Amino acid sequence: MGNGLITSNGAFHARQRRLVQPAFHHRRLVGYTETLARAAEAHVASWRDGDHVELHRALMDLTFATAAEVMFSARSTRPAEDTPVARMMADINAGILPQALLPAPLTRVPLPANRRYRRAIGELHNVIDETVSRYRVHGPEHDDLLYALTAARDEDGQAMPDAQIRDEVVNLMPAGAETTATVLAWAFHHIARDPDVERRLADEVAEVRGDRPPRHADLDRLTYTQRVLRETARLHPLALIMRRSNAPAVVAGIPVPPGVEFVVSHYAIHRDARLYDDPLAFRPERWLAPQSAALPKGAYAPFGSGARKCIGDHFAWLSMTVVVATVLRRHRLVPEPGHAPREVPAAHPHLDRLPMTVRPRRARPGGRGVRGLP
Known part of the structure; x- marks a missing residue:
C-alpha cells in the first residue's frame, strides 16, 4: 500500500492531504459528475426486464469501473464490461485486509491469493507510472484525477514524486470504490423493502431529472435521496x-498515556439509543434539519x-446519489422471494448476497418522468 493518505502519519500525512485535496475541489467534482452519470447509465442500460442481478457484485463492478475512469480516463469499450484497471483495483481491494492481518512471512508464500494480489499491485503500478510519465512529457490527455495529482504543488512549488503519486492512487481508489458499492447495496436493500420510500425516491428523481442525465446542480435538489x-x-x-494517542489524555474518565492504540466503532456509535431514537430502524426522516442538527459532534x-x-x-456522496437516481429512473429492483441477506463481518460489513429481479419503470400518466409500478 506504500505511504499514501491511509497509511501515512504525522506531518507527512498533513502535507500530502494538502497536496491531494485539490483533486477533490468543487470544480473537479462538477466535471466528475458527467463521468459518473455516463458510466452509471451505460451499466444500468444493460439490464433487461426479468434479469436476475446479484446487485452487490454488480455495484462493485460499476464503482470500480467508474473509479478507473475518473482516475485514469479508462473507459470500457463495451457498456457492461469493466476495464483492466478496474479488475486490478478489485483484486487489490480483496487482498488488502488479509495482507494487513497475516504475519509477514505468510504474505510471501506463493498462495493463489497472494500471487493475485501482488500481480494486481504490479500491474497497477505499471499503469500509473506509464500514465504519469506520459502526462509529465506530453501534458494531460484528459482532466482526470491522476492529472490533478501530477499538477499538485506544495508551498515551495515542489511536485509529488512519481512513486508518491502511485502510493496515493493505490490508497485512494480501491477502498473508496468498495465503500461506495457497499453503502449503495445496503441502500437498495432498504429501498426495495419499503414501497413508500421507493415511490418517494422515484417521484423525486422524475421531478428533478426528467429523462435527461443528472447534472451536478441537481444534487442539492435530490433532498429525499440524500436523506435515504x-x-x-x-x-x-x-x-x-x-x-493512536499522541499525547496524554483522559478518555471516558480513564487516563491514557501516549502510544495507546484505540479501536473506534462508528457502527456502535451510530446505533446508540442515547443518540438516535429507535436506532435499529431505517428512518430517513430522522435527517430532517431540526433532528439532525441536534446531534452532538x-x-x-x-x-x-x-x-x-x-x-x-x-465524491462518495456524489457517486452514490448519481447511481441511485440513474437506477430508479429506469428500473424497479424486486428482492428474491424468501431470501434474507446476512451481514458479513468485515472492516465495512456488507451483504452476503443481494439477488434482485429487474423490472421496468413505466411513464407517469399525463406527465414527464417515471413512476414506480404498484
Whole structure:
C-alpha cells in the first residue's frame, strides 16, 4: 500500500492531504459528475426486464469501473464490461485486509491469493507510472484525477514524486470504490423493502431529472435521496477504525498515556439509543434539519472525522446519489422471494448476497418522468 493518505502519519500525512485535496475541489467534482452519470447509465442500460442481478457484485463492478475512469480516463469499450484497471483495483481491494492481518512471512508464500494480489499491485503500478510519465512529457490527455495529482504543488512549488503519486492512487481508489458499492447495496436493500420510500425516491428523481442525465446542480435538489443515503450510511458505516494517542489524555474518565492504540466503532456509535431514537430502524426522516442538527459532534461520522476524515467523502456522496437516481429512473429492483441477506463481518460489513429481479419503470400518466409500478 506504500505511504499514501491511509497509511501515512504525522506531518507527512498533513502535507500530502494538502497536496491531494485539490483533486477533490468543487470544480473537479462538477466535471466528475458527467463521468459518473455516463458510466452509471451505460451499466444500468444493460439490464433487461426479468434479469436476475446479484446487485452487490454488480455495484462493485460499476464503482470500480467508474473509479478507473475518473482516475485514469479508462473507459470500457463495451457498456457492461469493466476495464483492466478496474479488475486490478478489485483484486487489490480483496487482498488488502488479509495482507494487513497475516504475519509477514505468510504474505510471501506463493498462495493463489497472494500471487493475485501482488500481480494486481504490479500491474497497477505499471499503469500509473506509464500514465504519469506520459502526462509529465506530453501534458494531460484528459482532466482526470491522476492529472490533478501530477499538477499538485506544495508551498515551495515542489511536485509529488512519481512513486508518491502511485502510493496515493493505490490508497485512494480501491477502498473508496468498495465503500461506495457497499453503502449503495445496503441502500437498495432498504429501498426495495419499503414501497413508500421507493415511490418517494422515484417521484423525486422524475421531478428533478426528467429523462435527461443528472447534472451536478441537481444534487442539492435530490433532498429525499440524500436523506435515504445518510440513513443507510448511519446503519452501515465502517465498523472499526484505529487511532493512536499522541499525547496524554483522559478518555471516558480513564487516563491514557501516549502510544495507546484505540479501536473506534462508528457502527456502535451510530446505533446508540442515547443518540438516535429507535436506532435499529431505517428512518430517513430522522435527517430532517431540526433532528439532525441536534446531534452532538462525532455522533455521525460514516467517513471518519477530523484530520483523518476520508478526503473523498464528497465524491462518495456524489457517486452514490448519481447511481441511485440513474437506477430508479429506469428500473424497479424486486428482492428474491424468501431470501434474507446476512451481514458479513468485515472492516465495512456488507451483504452476503443481494439477488434482485429487474423490472421496468413505466411513464407517469399525463406527465414527464417515471413512476414506480404498484
